[in-house]
Amino acid sequence: MADSEAGAATPYPYVSSRATNLDLSQLPPVYVLATHLSIDEQHEAEDVLSGGGAPLTYDIKEANLVLANVSRTRRAKSELQWKGVRLENVSSEDGLHVSRSAPAPGDSTPAKKRRLANARDSRGQRAVEVIDPSTASETEEEQVDTKPLSQLSLSRVSTSSSVETSYPSSIPESFTDKVKVVRLDWLNDSLIAGKIQSLGPYTIYEAKLLRTGEPALESLSMVKSVAIKPHSMIEKSPYLKEGVFPGIVERANADPKPAIKRYNKHSRIRDAAKRDVLGKSFSSSTQAASQPNTQSITRPTQLLHQTTSEYDEAVSSTLPALPDWVKEKKLYACERATPLNSPNKDFIAELKKIKLARMLTLDEIGVRAYSTSIASLAAYPYPIQSTREILALPGCDQKITQLFHEYKTTNHLQAVEDLEADPALKVLREFYEIWGVGAKTAREFYYDKGWRDLDDIVEHGWRTLSRVQQIGVKYYDEFLTKISRAEVESITATITHHAKLVTDANVETIIVGGYRRGKTESGDVDVILSHRNEAMTYNLIDRVVRSLEKEGWITHTLTLNLTNTKRNQEPLAISAAIQGGHGFDTLDKALVVWQDPAWPTKEADLAANPRAKNPNPHRRVDIIISPWRTVGCAIAGWTSGTTFQRDLRRYAKYRKGWKFDSSGVRERGTGRWIDLEGWSNKRTRCTSWQEAERKVFEGMGLVYREPWDRCTG
CATH class of the missing domain: 3.30.460.10 (Beta Polymerase, domain 2)
Known part of the structure; x- marks a missing residue:
């Protein structure tokens, strides 16, 4: 039976004498990243670590060593940032190590193309070759292949009883205020070798941590209902003290309550779909992370400032006469003419961005509402000068009026800037532009699969795509060309x-x-x-x-x-x-x-x-x-x-x-x-x-x- 078939039959072969006797107690606090791992695979890795006495933590903010099934520096950094880890800005040469395999002499083939060279679909045929010219400058970071934990060579670990029961695990460097993201292959190779391997060749990303004031502890001390001070919390977590790493059960019992939820998937976009786009931000922040989930960050409401002189003066005399379809309140777009080039196209372009965000959050009601408003604005034959004109248009309400007032005053919409800055929405937009992928499927790729770019789709999900989606990925850039x-x-x-x-x-x-x-x-x-x-x-x-x-x-x-x-x-x-x-x-x-x-x-x-x-x-x-x-x-x-x-x-x-x-x-x-x-x-x-x-x-x-x-x- 092939290795892949054996792995499929027994996907998590971790229990062995070599695995249980490896001494990992001198490691710094370790966290296993769930990205590209199933829950069972993550549990198996955690069991191996805890069995070797490693100081395992379920809060990534406490970890100095992160084991991950990812391959690129930028992805490792993004995962830390998405989970709220505060990092100091470091230069590209400062503490970054990437293990990469060199191409054959004279081989100028991009790394992305080489990865697909041997990929095959479910019928055993060679997979579609995807070449993205935009990745030519990224090949240094993309030559490390990740794979499901079930396919790692842990299955080849010997269970011989002649193995030594412990191994020296010297970690010469200090991990104080530092975090390292290490490929999960390090754990696998350490088990095979019977001793802890050097972290250097497996390190993907390294950075300094910002622990100024311990903001997480400070925020808890401000909650009146929790009568625990930060110092007492530290005392109740002895594993935070330098050099003390007791067993996982003892540490878990010693941790302050309420306990951290291990598998609570955070969905910024799903939460945002329940909130009004206007006046609220989709982007996460340190402040938001320390607040209860029921709270949201809001901006002061933009008020429509009007003076009595606006009413005393005959404002209507300066405005063009309203079209008949406006006077007759014709709501259906098929009852009016909508030209290709609208005099209000710049404002409409901003509204279309909000509409796209509503589409990506599966807010069907919001999409229909913005579609109606945009169609009405596009049919209006004059440049809009007053909010009174918008209120007169069928399908345009106070919300559109406020957005127009903000746009006219500042020449931009803060809601749009918030949406464009949101990292999750950026990924969802990229997936949504794949031919054969709708908003719902794009969200499945992001939330259920954990994919963050086209490379993730190719590396981890190519065989799960439909034929239309494979073609959409293969010709992604060509299909976007007009x-x-x-x-x-x-x-x-x-x-x-x-x-x-x-x-x-x-x-x-x-x-x-x-x-x-x-x-x-x-x-x-x-x-x-x-x-x-x-x-x-x-x-x-x-x-x-x-x-x-x-x-x-x-x-x-x-x-x-x-x-x-x-x-x-x-x-x-x-x-x-x-x-x-x-x-x-x-x-x-x-x-x-x-x-x-x-x-x-x-x-x-x-x-x-x-x-x-x-x-x-x-x-x-x-x-x-x-x-x-x-x-x-x-x-x-x-x-x-x-x-x-x-x-x-x-x-x-x-x-x-x-x-x-x-x-x-x-x-x-x-x-x-x-x-x-x-x-x-x-x-x-x-x-x-x-x-x-x-x-x-x-x-x-x-x-x-x-x-x-x-x-x-």
Whole structure:
């Protein structure tokens, strides 16, 4: 049986004579970091330490030696800071030691790529190779591989009875006011060697501790309900005295109560989700750490200062006349024009940052509220001068007014600065930008898995990712690069050519998404294919994708749905629509990774190296198929901004009693299909997709809005 299989069968093989007889009593207070360890693995390491007489502590602030399953200096430092350890600033040369393996002579391959060279997925295939050019300057810190404790070589520790019962464990250096983060391999190698190994080669990070005034003890002495002074607390914890390290049970009993919770996961963002963003900080601080969890740090409320002269003077005469949609209090974004470039775009950009934070905290109500406010502000055609204008806008309340007042006064929002400074939110944003990762999954990566960057995902969770997520990580930087309008048109021309090859020359191609709304750059390419003959759109997506793959335009097909074909291209049934789970779109579609197979020096490059890589960037492309009978609904849905789409559905529901879907419209009460585009009568059928889209707006009782007037975000 392979070592990995043996480790899986008995994942925690720590009990051995060598492990129990190793003398660790001369170590300084030791803490085992839970990062990248399961609870059982952490317990096993702690048992080995306590069995050897090590002064084990469960408060990292008391530790001078931290054992961790991490590999990089910056990560070790971040873990200490996240847990509230106060460190003195040290230079990069002061006390930092990283054990690293040297690459082979002449090997210029980045460390990150080398780590993935032998990685394999669950089917035994070589894992996707991820190369991040931004890490070129970080390779010195990233060449130490971490691994689950169950895979360490502790299983190879001999249980022979001929082993000496104790070993000298001289620790020549002083640990006073110092903390060292040491790789967990040190403990493993010490057990194998039968004696304590030097800490130097295993040290990842070293820094001086700030213990001025013992703030943790001072804060406890200020609580009236605890009648224990700091000095008496020190007396009751004899292991804090230099050179005295009794057994773990005795020390635990001697510690002051209440006892420290060992596995209480601290979630700044989850707590922040329950608080109002305005006037409060997401960032942790020393002061906050010493206060009860029920307290929060708040700033003085920004008051709206107004004088009586503002009312005496005819302020309204200096302000532009309010648009009709404001006077009529039209709440739905589909009832008004929202241009691409708003005169209030700078303030809106700040609000979008708060909205993103609400999304990452899974605050759905907050996301909807900010989306409504942002769409209303974006539709307002004048630069906002007064808070009275904001209060007049549908969907904007006193909170938005206060934010605008603060922004107008200081040219920034403190809430946004707090959010951008929060380390947890920075990581969540990075994970959220991975294709195939939503807000909920990003939070699982951060809180449940303990990952802090893309390297953690690759090193510790690659095999647990879905195929879409693996591709999202592999092409992370390329997918974030925007696509020009010229490139969007070029990709669409290629798709059109292959669609005509598998059908005929009458196939219709419509570019939707941000391109049709007038954006100069797009994050992906959205293309709708349709044909007046419904037989041609039946299973069309499969034929188009196969043709494109054959010529090498598509490198990965991540999703290929035949939902509409399977229901005979009928609009979504009302029973399925009411049950939910289908989202806004139920059409046939394919989500693919696109790459131009040709480049100027292709022949020369392949002649020199048959395995030369294509330098063209990878793009995200969505190909959607719509039957002609409901092509107007598909185009309206896929063209409009997110809030415009949402309000289109809400308007249909509350004003018409209909269920709007990109596959068509049905009456909620009876399930009857509403033929907005006149398909049932050959004389009234639309002759163009532009006409079909206009009939959808007309049939719903809405004024038709040009694509560039649906930019709600």
